[in-house]
Amino acid sequence: MASSRHPLRRTLAAAVAVLALTAAAGCGTDAAAGGKQTTELRYQGSVGQVTLPELAADLGYLGDVKLNWIGNVTGGPADIQATATGQSDFGGAFNGAIVKLKVAHAPITAVVSYYGSDAQTFQGYYVLRDSPIRGPRDLIGRKVGMNTLGAHAEAVLKTWLVRSGLTPAEIATVQLVALPPVNTEQSLRAKQIDVAVLGGVIRDKAVANGGIRTVFTDYELLGAFSAGSYVFRDDFIKRNPDTVKAFVTGVGKAIEWARTQPRETVVTRLKSIIAKRGRNEDTTLVGYWKSTGVAERGGVITDREFATWIDWLADAGELKGAKPKPADLYTNKFNEFAAAGGGA
Template sequence: MRIHTPPQSPTEPQERRRALKTLASLIAVGAGGIGLAACSREERVGTGAAPGAPAVISKAGDKVAFKYPDNPSFDLIYLADQLGYFEGTGTRPQYVGKIAAPQIIPLVGTGEIDFGSRMVPLVISAIASGADLKVVAAGGKTLEEAPHMKYFVRKDSGIRTPKDLEGKTVGFNSFGACAEFVTKKYLREKGVDVTKINFLVVPDEQAEQSLVTGNTDLAIIHAPFSGRADRADQLVRLWSDYDLDGGLGGMAPYSAHGKFIREHPQAVRDVVVALAKAGNWVNANPEEARKLVSKRINMAIENVDRYAYVQDLVVTEPPIQYYIDILQSEGKIAPGKVAIKDVYTNEFNPFAATPAKT
C-alpha cells in the first residue's frame, strides 16, 4: 500500500482564477443558476478525437496525472490510492488542494479538475447549461443501515414532524444537490410550505456544531460526519434519506471532464476500474474502510459513518431519471432539455454488461 504525497496546485493566471470563482459562485446559489459557457457540438463528450489543442494535464514520468480535489471526506479516489489500485496502470491522481463542494462540478465542467464526485442533479444542471462533462462511474448508494445523509435536530427543539420545520432554518452542504431536492420533495409531499423554511449552506464537517449552537434548527449531514452527530448527546436523528425516498436519490457518482475523456480514454478506464475495486472493497470491508477514513479526516473511528457503494460502480438509469423529473418539476431545466443518455456512460467500466454509447 502506498500513499502518494499530494503535489502543489499549478499556478494559474489571476484572470482565470477570477473567472472560475465567478463560475463557482453561480453554482452555489442553486442548480438553476449555473452560468456555464456552452460548448460546441463537436466538443461534446464522445469517443472520437476532439479538435483543438490537447487537454491541459500534468504528467509524472509516463503516467497521466488527473487533477482531483484533496478534501477531508470518505472518497474512493483516496482509498483506491491507499490500497494501491493505481499501481500497474498508466494513471495516478494529482491532488490540487481542498475545493469547496459547490465548486467541484463547475470545475470539472471547465476542466480545471479532471474528475469530481458530486450528486446527480448538479451534473444534470451543469450539462443543461452547456458544461462538458459526463458521469463515468456510479458511486455511493443509500442503504437503510448506511444512509447517504441523515437529518438531525436538537432534542429540546420541539421539532419532530415535517410541518414543525415551517419558520425554521435548515442547514445543508449546498444548493442544487441531493440535500435540497430530496428534502423539498419529501416536505411538499407532507404538506409543508417550503417557502416558509430558511435554507442555509453549512459544510458537513461544521453542520453538527451549527445545530448545537442554534444557528440552524435542523441539519442534514452526510457520511462520514453524520456518525459524530448520531452520538451527540444534545441531538436526535429524525430521518435518513432512506426514509424519504427509499434510497433512490442516494447515488453519488463520479464525473469526468469531456476533453479528458476524449483524449485519455485509457486513463478514464484506469480510474473507473480503480474506483470499482475500491467500492467493492469498502462493501466487503466496511470496518477497515472506516479505519482508513478516520485517519484521513482525523476523527475518532466511533464517530465515522460508513458508506455503501453501487456494486462494480455500474451506473443505472432510475437514479438519473429521478433527478431529471425533480429538476423539471422545480423549473430548473426545461422538459426534454437533458436526456438520460446525455448524463452518463458505462463505456469505460469493464464490469458493465452492456456499455452505454456516448
C-alpha cells in the same frame, strides 16, 4: 451564515456563467504532446476524509494513474464546475447537480457512482432532542443547515416537503443555510439553525455525541440508491480513454473492497491514508465509517439514479424545454463491472 430561497436557480445561473471559461480551458494539460494519454489526474479532496479514488490509489487499483491533490472542496456543484472549466480533471457531485450542469451545456459525462444511501450510510435531518420540530409542517419558517445549496440535501428536503403536502409558498419559507460539514453539528447545538443535515461519518459522530434526534432520512424517503457520480469532461475522455477506464475500474474495485472487508479493516486503512498524506488532519471522522452507500456493484450507474432528479427539477421549474434522457448524462462503458453484469 448565508441563506437563500432560490438556490437552485442561482446555482444553475452560476453554472452557465462558469461555462464561459470552458472553451479556454478545453485543451488544458490533460494530454501530453504526440497523443500520449495522461497518467496524472488533478482532483479536490475533503478534509479529514478519504475519497474513493484515494482509497483506490492506496490499494494499487489505479495502476499507472496517479492522483494530484490540488485542494479541498466542501460541495459537489463547485467540484464538478471546476472539472467543467478544466481546473480539475474529475469531480464528484449529487446527480441532480450533474443534471443541472449538463443542461447548461457543460461538456461533462458521469462515469461511476461514488456515494449513496443505504441502511448504514445515509443523510439525516436532525434537530436537538428537545426541539418542537417533529414533522414537515414544523419546518415552516425554520432554518435548515446543509453542506451546499442546490444539491442532494436540498433536493431530498423539498421532495419530502412536497410529498407531505406543503404548498410552494409554505416551502419557500424554509430557509436554507450553507455550512461547511464540519461546522453543521456545532451550529445546530448553538441554535444558529433549527435543523442540521448530517451524513456519513459526520452524522455518526454527531449522533454519538448525543442530544439530537432524527426527523427523517433520505433512506427512509427513497430507499437504497446511489446519489452521486464522478464526472470527466468529454474532451478529456476522448483524449484519455485508457486513463478514464483505469480510474473507473479502480474506483469500482475500491467500492467492492470496502463492501467485502470487515469495517475495522476499512477504518484502519482510511486512517493510514490520512496519516501518510501529511495534511495535518484529524482522523476522528473516519473512525465512524460504515459503508460507501453505493447501491450497484462496482459503482455501475442506472437510469433511476438520474431520472428521479430530472423529474424533480422539471417539476420545480428548473429545467427549460425537453427533459434530458438519463442515458445522455452517463456512461458505463469504462466500467468492467457493467460488462460483467454489475447490478446489485
